[in-house]
Amino acid sequence: MSVQQVTNVEDVRRLPKGTSSVKGIDLEDPAVLALCDVRSLRELDLSGCDLVTDRSVVKLLDLTALEVLDLTLCVLITDESVEALARLPKIRKLLLHGCYDITDVGLAALARSSSLEELILWSCEKITDQGVASLAKLATLRHLELPGFAPITDAGLLALSSNASNLEVLELDHLSAISDEGILSLAKLKSLVRLVVQGSRQISEAAISSLRVALPSCDVVFSK
């Protein structure tokens, strides 16, 4: 799948018919709105387009074929966008890295998605256990990277371990409130193939060792 780069509205209008993958460079709302007419899009990379707002992102709902959407560092979007994107019928992968204003409200909406498999939430520090619990109900979710420095505790991990049975990849980075109890609960996630635990001071080597025994097919990466 060839990726077409666009930098403005004119570029968007010149896209070949049937374009399925686009990378936007420093796009603003008008160009994103224009992209909403490219109904063949399956992958859209708007990473670094830090001037786009909810005004255009909510309209991406028109892209019913969209499967992958990268909104990394689209710092102005809010839950309003996420609520709309949750209704994309084919969305598989959503990158919200650096979308600082995403909260549990947006995640509650995402939990209603019928297709989302991979979710990246780095630096979305407003997310709490409640948001994690919402995501845990997302039966299609296989890959989850939670934000560092967010107020996520063992309660969030317990919710994941109880409900996210299809989770294969989980990254926990700089979550100071999680402890061995939360980590050990992840032993229930038999589908896990990769677990990353970094920068969480309360986690002991002993707990990680126990988890490795409980999940022998899981690659557990651990560092304090």
Place this chain on the structure above:
Amino acid sequence: MYPALSARIPDGLLAAMPQLREKPHQGLPSSNPALYLGFNVCKSTTVLGLRAAEHLERVRSRYTGKERDTESGNDYFEARYYGSSMGRFMSPDGPFDGSDPDDPQSWNLYSYVQNNPLTNTDPDGHDCVVQTRTGNNTETVTSSAGTCAGVKVGDGQSATYVNGTVTGVKAGVDGHSIDIGFNSYDGQSSGTQNAGAAPIPDSTNLAPGWGNNQQGYNTLGAASKVVTAATVAVGVTFGSVGGAIVATDVLAGGGASLAGVGRSGASVANRLWHIFGNPEHGLGPLVQKFGGPAAAYEAIQKAAQEQVSVVGAFKAVWVQVGGMNIQVNGTVINGVVKISTAYVPH
């Protein structure tokens, strides 16, 4: 801040007062742009030829607790001297410091807290710059003497402590933020500090100054009494179309402009707030070292650009900034590093 938070120095007023537009501290026209940034404005320590060691010769003044120079009898305000017997500073503020178009008293660049020492003080000769978002593409910049301690900012406002006396304001190189020109704490040098942009208010109907919303202003009040008492009113208009803002335009409150600045300002402010607003990131010392979050961010950005060698998203990459080892997350787009967060690992 005065009721008209959008109070920029009107072009009409400036036209009638060319000495203010051109070179307010001398009343002479000049074509030297540097003057508008105030880098050539004399400061008292330079004028008097004093150095830090000579502070020993001073004794404590009973007025605002400032030291008094035993030789001249003047109070030392760190950035300049205050002649207590005359009620005047011994050197002028920079262009438009303390000036309000509606308050002729503020035009006197030698006056101390607008001749009202009972209610206003200038604690150290340094300044706090308050930015107020007044529209999608505009903000007003005011400056008060002293630190930002006690300066309360409302919705759509930000306060930045400047480690010196403000001498001018211009648009930052990115066109989305402001650069503050200042003369240093010791009066021996000058510099600029980027202060980002005023945030977009959460409640535009109530934010002070937003769209000249007088009702909103009355509801929330001014930024603080301190700022109300002694303000510079330098309007920064990020207008509709046009080229880069230059210092003259800004000091004139004029309309040079860049499109889309409102969202850009919000974008920058959001990023700064996220990175530096969480104490858990441990970046307080870095902010202190660089004099503010905007400058600290610039330093991190620069270091990351030099040190991050990955393509695409990156996480927990070590960079050294200002003598500190920190980790950054972000992404690289077309060779440009964009940081999402930074922190000092536990």
